[in-house]
Amino acid sequence: MCSRRREWSLSLEILLLPHLFLAISIQGHSKYAIPGDNVTLHISNLPKNHKSLTWFYTTDQKIVEWEFDEPMYFNTKFKNRATLHPQSGALFIRNIQKEDSSTYLLRVLKDNGDEKEWKISLMVLDPVQKPVITVKKLWEMNNCKLMLSCVIQDQSVNYTWYWESGSFPKQLQGSVLQVVHTPENYSKSYTCQVSNPVSSQNSTINFTSPCVQASSSEVARTATWLVIIVTTLLNLLWI
Numbered sequence: 001m002c003s004r005r006r007e008w009s010l011s012l013e014i015l016l017l018p019h020l021f022l023a024i025s026i027q028g029h030s031k032y033a034i035p036g037d038n039v040t041l042h043i044s045n046l047p048k049n050h051k052s053l054t055w056f057y058t059t060d061q062k063i064v065e066w067e068f069d070e071p072m073y074f075n076t077k078f079k080n081r082a083t084l085h086p087q088s089g090a091l092f093i094r095n096i097q098k099e100d101s102s103t104y105l106l107r108v109l110k111d112n113g114d115e116k117e118w119k120i121s122l123m124v125l126d127p128v129q130k131p132v133i134t135v136k137k138l139w140e141m142n143n144c145k146l147m148l149s150c151v152i153q154d155q156s157v158n159y160t161w162y163w164e165s166g167s168f169p170k171q172l173q174g175s176v177l178q179v180v181h182t183p184e185n186y187s188k189s190y191t192c193q194v195s196n197p198v199s200s201q202n203s204t205i206n207f208t209s210p211c212v213q214a215s216s217s218e219v220a221r222t223a224t225w226l227v228i229i230v231t232t233l234l235n236l237l238w239i
């Protein structure tokens with residue numbers, strides 16, 4: 001009894017195996033975009049003799065299917081934004097949004113019955129914002145110990161610090177940089193560059209002496225305005 005059931009399951013496996021081998025799945029490339037972009041998902045080596053094409057948003061949600069004639073668009077959030085080019089298999093999506101990030105799947109049926117699958121992962125990310133560098137200073141003997149923090153709101157980024165003589169070694173890169181300025185030896189500027197796969201931004205601070213920062217041009221402008229306003233007020237009071 002028991003052995004017969006085993007025979008059954010064995011023959012079932014043998015029946016199923018060829019199909020497993022025919023459905024070849026290939027991990028395609030990764031793609032990045034920013035919200036609002038138009039994106040084209042395509043693979044470079046689409047089989048020429050394809051009988052049908054299906055694009056999936058996730059493994060169980062079809063976007064569009066083509067067998068002959070017109071592509072059929074399913075009732076998804078892509079319905080009015082996606083266009084399939086049946087010859088190349090390319091899927092064009094207008095006005096992409098962060099929620100559209102996913103691993104898309106293209107399933108192709110060849111005329112010999114073989115099925116092939118490509119996966120393309122799409123990540124839709126906001127461009128990074130301009131970072132702000134904050135400085136903590138600690139005088140110690142004649143030296144100035146500095147803790148420079150590169151601050152950015154709620155975004156996953158990579159940090160690269162530069163000083164006068166180039167970039168810092170990779171193992172020192174992070175949101176916080178610690179340096180010691182001596183009277184003889186200090187860098188007059190530091191730049192923090194933040195980047196993600198779709199963009200990068202940077203900020204620079206300058207030093208006029210080991211422990212004194214140059215006021216940024218914006219601060220300087222505000223100060224000038226304050227002087228003008230105060231002078232005007234004083235003039236008015238005197239009248």
Ligand SMILES: *[C@@H]1O[C@H](CO)[C@@H](O)[C@H](O)[C@H]1NC(C)=O
Nearest residue numbers: 035036037038039093094095
């Ligand atoms: C996206 O494509 C549409 C036409 O389909 C065009 O009007 C629009 O300007 C494009 N947007 C971008 C960001 O390229």
Ligand SMILES: *[C@@H]1O[C@H](CO)[C@@H](O)[C@H](O)[C@H]1NC(C)=O
Nearest residue numbers: 179180181182184185186187
């Ligand atoms: C000072 O000079 C030494 C040796 O040239 C160097 O390793 C160090 O990073 C310098 N420090 C600063 C803050 O410039």
Ligand SMILES: *[C@@H]1O[C@H](CO)[C@@H](O)[C@H](O)[C@H]1NC(C)=O
Nearest residue numbers: 156157158159195196197198
């Ligand atoms: C940071 O850099 C690493 C290595 O270059 C990369 O794999 C990762 O995607 C980057 N992360 C961001 C948020 O850019």
Ligand SMILES: *[C@@H]1O[C@H](CO)[C@@H](O)[C@H](O)[C@H]1NC(C)=O
Nearest residue numbers: 162191192193200201202203
């Ligand atoms: C900083 O940004 C400016 C443009 O905003 C760019 O020209 C410069 O190359 C950037 N510098 C670094 C070190 O990333």
Ligand SMILES: *[C@@H]1O[C@H](CO)[C@@H](O)[C@H](O)[C@H]1NC(C)=O
Nearest residue numbers: 189204205206214215216217
């Ligand atoms: C730092 O100095 C550079 C030139 O040396 C200047 O272009 C930049 O505006 C300065 N930045 C600040 C924040 O003072």
